[in-house]
Amino acid sequence: MNEVLQEKKIIDVEQIRSQFPILNRKVNGQPLVYLDNAATTQKPQAVLDAIQKYYSEINANIHRGVHTLSQEATDAYEYSRKTIADFINAKSSEIIFTRGTTESINLVASCFGKKFVNAGDEILVTEMEHHSNIVPWQLMCEERKAVLKVIPVTDSGELMLDELTKLLSSKTKLLALTHVSNTLGTVNDVKEIISLAHKNGTAILIDGAQAIAHTQVDVQELDCDFYCFSGHKMYGPTGIGILFGKEKFLNEFPPYQGGGGMIKEVSFAKTTYADSPMKFEAGTPNIEGGIVLGEAVKWMKNVGVKNIAEHEHELLHYAIAQLKTIDGVRIIGEAKNHASAVSFLVGTNHPYDTGVILDKLGIAVRTGHHCNQPLMKRFNIPGTVRASFAVYNANEEVDKLIEGVKRAKKMLS
Amino acid sequence: MLNMTETKSIAEVEEQIVEEFELFDDWMDKYEHLIEMGKSLPFIEQKFKTDEFIVKGCQSLVWLHPDFENGILHFTADSDAIITKGMIAILLRVLNDRTPDEIINAKLEFIDKINLKEHLTPTRANGLVSMLNKIKAYAEQVKLTRSHKS
Numbered sequence: 001m002n003e004v005l006q007e008k009k010i011i012d013v014e015q016i017r018s019q020f021p022i023l024n025r026k027v028n029g030q031p032l033v034y035l036d037n038a039a040t041t042q043k044p045q046a047v048l049d050a051i052q053k054y055y056s057e058i059n060a061n062i063h064r065g066v067h068t069l070s071q072e073a074t075d076a077y078e079y080s081r082k083t084i085a086d087f088i089n090a091k092s093s094e095i096i097f098t099r100g101t102t103e104s105i106n107l108v109a110s111c112f113g114k115k116f117v118n119a120g121d122e123i124l125v126t127e128m129e130h131h132s133n134i135v136p137w138q139l140m141c142e143e144r145k146a147v148l149k150v151i152p153v154t155d156s157g158e159l160m161l162d163e164l165t166k167l168l169s170s171k172t173k174l175l176a177l178t179h180v181s182n183t184l185g186t187v188n189d190v191k192e193i194i195s196l197a198h199k200n201g202t203a204i205l206i207d208g209a210q211a212i213a214h215t216q217v218d219v220q221e222l223d224c225d226f227y228c229f230s231g232h233k234m235y236g237p238t239g240i241g242i243l244f245g246k247e248k249f250l251n252e253f254p255p256y257q258g259g260g261g262m263i264k265e266v267s268f269a270k271t272t273y274a275d276s277p278m279k280f281e282a283g284t285p286n287i288e289g290g291i292v293l294g295e296a297v298k299w300m301k302n303v304g305v306k307n308i309a310e311h312e313h314e315l316l317h318y319a320i321a322q323l324k325t326i327d328g329v330r331i332i333g334e335a336k337n338h339a340s341a342v343s344f345l346v347g348t349n350h351p352y353d354t355g356v357i358l359d360k361l362g363i364a365v366r367t368g369h370h371c372n373q374p375l376m377k378r379f380n381i382p383g384t385v386r387a388s389f390a391v392y393n394a395n396e397e398v399d400k401l402i403e404g405v406k407r408a409k410k411m412l413s
Numbered sequence: 414m415l416n417m418t419e420t421k422s423i424a425e426v427e428e429q430i431v432e433e434f435e436l437f438d439d440w441m442d443k444y445e446h447l448i449e450m451g452k453s454l455p456f457i458e459q460k461f462k463t464d465e466f467i468v469k470g471c472q473s474l475v476w477l478h479p480d481f482e483n484g485i486l487h488f489t490a491d492s493d494a495i496i497t498k499g500m501i502a503i504l505l506r507v508l509n510d511r512t513p514d515e516i517i518n519a520k521l522e523f524i525d526k527i528n529l530k531e532h533l534t535p536t537r538a539n540g541l542v543s544m545l546n547k548i549k550a551y552a553e554q555v556k557l558t559r560s561h562k563s
């Protein structure tokens with residue numbers, strides 16, 4: 001009996017797959033094998049239904065009407081905020097709806113910069129950051145005459161922690177780092193790094209874009225000051241994302257944008273602002289996106305984040321082991337703690353060529369620099385082929401990937 | 414018709430390529446042919462593989478060097494990706510050693526007929542669209558300088 005129980009998979013992949021209509025699609029005459037989940041995930045029927053339901057039943061502008069629809073839409077929007085807050089163990093007032101990770105980071109860079117950064121101060125990022133977690137800091141440093149410093153990465157794709165300690169100084173106002181690398185799959189020891197930063201009096205922002213769909217995030221346990229993620233990478237809609245910020249910072253931040261909804265009182269002499277989160281949500285927001293993201297979170301909770309993580313871990317390690325059996329395959333990023341995505345190169349073949357042939361076989365992977373140009377430079381490669389997994393991927397799809405890589409290798413040799 | 418060495422028109426070369434590709438009934442054979450063409454692309458001289466002649470795509474890089482002699486434009490090119498190189502080889506078979514006017518007027522609709530148009534969309538970001546724009550721009554440019562001179 002016990003053996004049977006142990007053998008039973010926690011995730012019933014077939015059952016999960018049946019909830020994703022797009023997975024029935026054919027691409028170039030082949031059944032779609034979707035392994036570009038780090039770019040964006042597909043959406044389950046529950047999420048698609050919620051979009052339909054929003055527009056066919058409660059569509060109205062929020063936070064401004066006494067009529068019933070407006071009230072219902074506002075309630076749904078705020079209920080979703082609460083659902084998301086609970087999901088990462090935060091308070092609703094600390095959850096700001098944004099367009100996505102990129103906007104969340106830009107918001108912090110802009111507001112934190114104005115309030116706390118002066119000439120000669122330093123901001124720390126790492127060599128494995130997505131461009132979204134580099135460029136906003138560069139812009140802010142230019143404006144505030146501050147200096148951007150970079151924590152390097154080892155050959156296996158891990159952060160050099162001793163360099164990090166050396167780079168943290170009395171001038172370091174903020175450290176911005178990714179929880180999980182979108183290219184290398186490295187899971188950074190964010191808890192340890194957050195504690196190092198705080199001991200130094202440095203604020204810390206975590207880019208959670210690649211973590212939120214793959215690990216349980218608890219912002220209180222992590223004790224990070226800011227945590228950012230995108231709805232579309234966690235089975236939710238595009239154009240919606242989250243910034244978690246600790247109250248003590250959000251209260252001190254100036255507004256990000258001006259407009260309706262973020263004010264207490266407006267006069268031409270002086271305008272006063274609403275409290276967080278309203279202070280940071282000027283104008284009519286992405287109401288549908290906000291509401292439906294809550295549904296996506298509920299869907300993830302139903303499946304169980306732990307189950308998702310375990311299933312993906314199996315897929316990832318199966319894929320890595322299989323890739324290694326192919327002569328000439330080089331894995332880029334072999335961190336001990338590795339999640340969700342594997343990057344590789346096949347001999348001297350250009351990643352673009354491998355990607356084109358895989359596409360012909362119906363296999364969707366990402367090729368190129370993955371918005372990590374400094375990292376590609378560090379490894380001295382033009383880019384990689386990246387396969388990234390979600391809960392609906394099956395072992396058979398890994399097998400198809402391996403077959404495809406072999407076929408591409410043969411054609412390109 | 415008697416002069417066998419007369420160069421074929423753009424339309425004729427396009428027709429020839431379409432016929433050539435009609436022989437393949439599966440995508441693998443077609444791509445193998447494309448890859449072979451990429452391998453046979455006459456290499457650009459190393460000294461031209463510089464930033465001056467680079468066409469940056471997000472996915473692959475292309476180098477393109479123009480020459481203009483006796484009213485005819487001649488290009489050499491290269492790419493770091495072999496499928497991109499194959500596409501360059503096809504495009505240059507049509508566009509190489511032509512007058513500026515021929516190049517400016519070329520519609521290149523044959524790419525659609527051989528089902529390789531997907532490689533010529535900006536979203537592919539392989540540098541090919543920019544390369545074609547550059548070829549046309551060179552043609553416009555030499556045409557302009559010539560009309561100024563005369």
Ligand SMILES: Cc1ncc(COP(=O)(O)O)c(C=O)c1O
Nearest residue numbers: 100101102130132182207209230
């Ligand atoms: C690590 C990381 N950070 C930030 C982003 C940007 O996310 P978005 O484009 O949804 O704003 C991504 C998306 O690819 C990412 O992988």
